[in-house]
Every structure is written in structure tokens, then in C-alpha cells.
Amino acid sequence: MATEVVSSDLIKVVALLGAAVVVVPVFRRLGLGSVLGYLAAGLIIGPFGFGWFSDPQSILHVAELGVVMFLFVIGLEMQPSHLWSLRRQIFGLGTLQILACTIALTGVGLAFGFSLAVSFIGAAGFVLTSTAIVMQLLGERGDIALPRGQKIVSILLFEDLLIVPLLALVAFMSPVVPDHADGSRWLSVGIGVASLAGLIAAGIWLLNPLFRILAAAKAREVMTAAALLVVLGSALLMQVGGLSMAMGAFLAGVLLSESTFRHQIEADIEPFRGILLGLFFLSVGMSLDLSVVAGNWKLILSGVLAMMAAKAACIYVVARMTRSTHVDALDRAILMAQGGEFAFVLFSAAAAARVIDARVNANLTAIVVLSMVLTPLFVILLKRLSPKRQESFEGIEKADGLSGSVLIIGFGRFGQVMSQSLLARDVDVTIIDTDIEMIRSAEEFGFKIYYGDGTRLDVLHSSGADKARAIAVCIDDRVAANRIVELAKAEFPQARLLVRSYDREHSLQLINAGVDYQIRETFESAVNFGAAALVELGVSEDDAARIATEIRRRDAERFELEMAGGGLAAGAGMMHTNTGPRVAPKPTPFTTPRREGQALSEETAEVIRSPDLDNRAG
Incomplete structure (x- = not known):
């Protein structure tokens, strides 16, 4: 009998790994991304696919550790000084977006005929964006460290903090009056504060000495075990205090961000993070109850589209109000238009407190899961429907009527180093490039770069090539460089011509x-x-x-x-x-x-x- 149980468990593990190994590479090959591949794999092997798993929620609880570890790794990259510099985005931008989205989504619920309490719970759950999906998509694109990525991360952090007051609000909305209510609520608040203070104290005074001792022991496996202990221990401490496990892991990462061991810790955590995060997406795919969707398909389909549209519209408006470009605002709106994993926690708590019934809980859960499944598809559609040539030029000046002793074409790594000698002697230079992101980034460091394609004769004239004493071609495209050389030799003979060779x-x-x-x-x-x-x-x-x-x-x-x-x-x-x-x-x-x-x-x-x-x- 024991052999049968072991074999059954082993079969499930092999099924999970096999589904991921087979489906995810296919989806990535098709350009659909790994997140959508995991979701599809989970749907295939779940209770509503081949039926290899009957209880996806049990897997989901374990797989949530992937989200926990993901936020721990993000915390390692967030030094306290950097986190403090994001305080306006976290509390200002985050508050504005959440308030706007909550009001709009509550209105959607009322329009569907639900009561105010049910509409508010549905809105509050849907406003909590999926940290796992958004962070994974940002990571695949390499946008986490960019300014637009940092704004999204800031909002996600504020949403993780929001789960605590929302759970407390559900308890107050409950028609069931618990015994000793007056004392229990204040006791819960006290436990939460104590847990948070204990984690901060441990991070400041205990973690670094602990890792120094373990490093001196030169036992690599013990260092790995210690890294896992820090992540899981901080998550457990926050869970005991009634707070978010992910937020606890994030704070632990922040407290270790200035440690000399942070790179070693990140390397030790990375394999577990990747596997568990993939398992999380698999379990979300399994959780999509197709029977509920089939039985209430009109309500669920219209609900998910209405909720995603309302949330995306609010996010876009808030982003534009806070001076984000059209491209960045639209990208943020599509990325964050879904509900998240914390919605499951909120809906379960609301059902236990009898604020919503079981049928509403199932419908709201299906709407959130379906929105998580649709998000990678919408991101792909946005990418394909937004050609690169439509990139926003807001804040970018095009080359027109310029003049300078030296015209530098291309401001990549080569051009940046080359220009330093000229700038050190106060030579009057004009710099043009076609990389919008680079131009914006250079402005943050005091460089004035103009947008201009050096292979076009009219752009060269507008950039002052006819008045320049020298033209420096610093681009890494040999075909384009040859074209510029051809134009410069024919039209601007007064300028010395210096070119980067491939x-x-x-x-x-x-x-x-x-x-x-x-x-x-x-x-x-x-x-x-x-x-x-x-x-x-x-x-x-x-x-x-x-x-x-x-x-x-x-x-x-x-x-x-x-x-x-x-x-x-x-x-x-x-x-x-x-x-x-x-x-x-x-x-x-x-x-x-x-x-x-x-x-x-x-x-x-x-x-x-x-x-x-x-x-x-x-």
C-alpha cells in the first residue's frame, strides 16, 4: 500500500514537471511567453483537463512560496535608500490608482446587479494585481530596473500592504459577531505590529552576523539552507501576525540588500524561486473551474471583460495624470488589468465571514483566474499592434536647425566614451541618435541628445553637418555607417570624417x-x-x-x-x-x-x- 501511495505521489510530480517541460518551451517558441505556457499546462493536467489532479488548491498553497521567494529576490535589489526614494510612488501613486480602480470596479459590480457589499468585495479583490504574473512579464522583458518598471513595482508593493486592512475590513463587515470581538481585534493588530517589529529587529541585528558565521564554516549547503530559512521564516512570521507572507519576505530581502552576502543568497534562492513560481502558474491554470465558467459563462465572460476594461482605463488615466507617456501608461494598464493571487485569500475570508456566499465566491474566483490567463495574451496583442515606429516621442527633441563643431552620430557605449574627450575640452558638440530610451536615460545624466537618423541627408543638414568641423560616426551598424560616409563625403567636404569600424x-x-x-x-x-x-x-x-x-x-x-x-x-x-x-x-x-x-x-x-x-x- 505504501508503495502505491509513493508511486502515486511520484506520478504527480512527474506529471507536473513533464507538463512544464513540454508545454512551456512550445509556448515560448510561438512567442506566447512562459507564463501563458504554465497556465495552459495547468489547465491541461488539472481536474478540468485530463484530471490528473483533483485538488489544485493544495498545490496552490505550496506554490505561493514561489511568489514569496520572488519578492525576496526583488527586496535584495531594493536598498533602503532606494526604497525611501520610491515612497511617493508607493504611497502616492499607489493610493491614487487603488482608490480610482476600487470606485470604478465597485460601480461595475453594482451595474451587474450585485449588492454594495458584494460589489465592494469583488472590486477590492480584483484591484489587487497579480504580483507573480506582472513581475514575471517585467523580468522577461528586462524592465524591472527601468523607471516604468520601478513605478509598477512600487504599486505592487502598496497592494501587498493593502491586503491587511482589507482582511480587517471584511471582519468588520461580517454579519456574524465573533465571541470576545473587542479584545480579539485589538489583539490581532498588536500581534501584527509585534511581528513586523520582530522581523525588522532580526534583520538589523541578527541576519548579517548569522551569515558571517556560516560563511566562515565554508559549508555551501548550510548557506543555502540558511537562505531558505530566512525567506520561509520571515514569511511564517508575517503569516502568524496576520500579514502578507510575500511582504515579510520582501522586507527580509530589503534588510539584506546592503549585506556582502546578498549575491550569494540570491544565487542560492534562484533555483527554488523559479521552480516554485512555475508551479504557482501551473496551479492557477488548474484552478480554472471550467464547469463554473460553463454554467455562468455569460456572467463570467462579461464580468472579466468589464472588470479588466474598467481597471485598465483607471490605470491609464492615473498614469497620464502623473505625467507618464502614452506608451508607458498603456503598457501599465494592460500589465496590471488583472486580479491577483491575494484575491483568492480575500474572497475566501469574505465567504467564511458570510459577506458573500459560495456561488458568488466561485464566480469571482473564476473571473480573477480568467483575467490572469488573459493578461499574457493581451500583452502579446499590445506588442503586435503597437509597431516600434509608433514609439512615443514625448519629451524628445528632433534634430532641427542645430550647429556644433563636432557632430556625433550614435551615443551608445562607443559614442559615450568617445565624447568624453571632446566635452573635457569644452568642444561644442551635437549628438543625434535613434534610440528613444537611451535619449531619455542620457538626459537624466545631463546629456542633451537629439533624435535623428544619420542615414538621411535632410537630418544631417538639420543637425548642422554642413557647418561642422568634424563628423564622428559611432554607430555599430556597418551598412548605416557606410551610407553616412557616402553622404558626408559628397555633401559635407569641409568636415573631417571619423568612423567606427566593425x-x-x-x-x-x-x-x-x-x-x-x-x-x-x-x-x-x-x-x-x-x-x-x-x-x-x-x-x-x-x-x-x-x-x-x-x-x-x-x-x-x-x-x-x-x-x-x-x-x-x-x-x-x-x-x-x-x-x-x-x-x-x-x-x-x-x-x-x-x-x-x-x-x-x-x-x-x-x-x-x-x-x-x-x-x-x-
């Missing part, structure tokens, strides 16, 4: 086109990197410098031979003048002159003399 072949093309200076984008840094590696291995700086100089000389010689032979490969750092190409001066940290009588070893010389393995490398 590889040796591109270098030759640029010199044949008549540029004044070109440099291969990785050659010089790679030479210096190799010299530094030699020094770290014990080679003297003199020898490292000689080897670097010899590599540059041999590269220049090969380049001249290739030019003379009409080859298709080219070197780096060549300056083209009226008298022909010559090697441009190369700054290097290894400037010790070569001493007389010292020669390179024969092995080193042989390596340097050997032909390139790939003339296009670099």
Missing part, C-alpha cells in the same frame, strides 16, 4: 571611401586587454608593452599589404590622409620604452609573425 573588412571599405580616420571597435581594447593579462601572469610591463607594440606594428604591415594587393580585409587604427594611410597613435597604459639589447622571445615573435586565423576578426 572589422578588418569594414576598415578597408572605409579607407577606400576616403574617411579621415577609422578604428576597429574592439582591436585596441583587445590589445591592451592581452597586455594586461600578460602582466597578471607575471610578465614584466616592459615585455607586455613590447609585445603589444609589435602586434600593432604587424597588424599595420598586414593592412598595408592587403591595401596594396586590393584585399578585402583591413586593419585597425589607420588614418587615411592625402599622403596615404598611416598608423594612428595608440594610447596604451603600457608605455615603458624598450631597453636596448632586449629582444622578444622566439616563441613570441613567431606568434606575432603568424598570419591571422581570421582577417575579419575583431
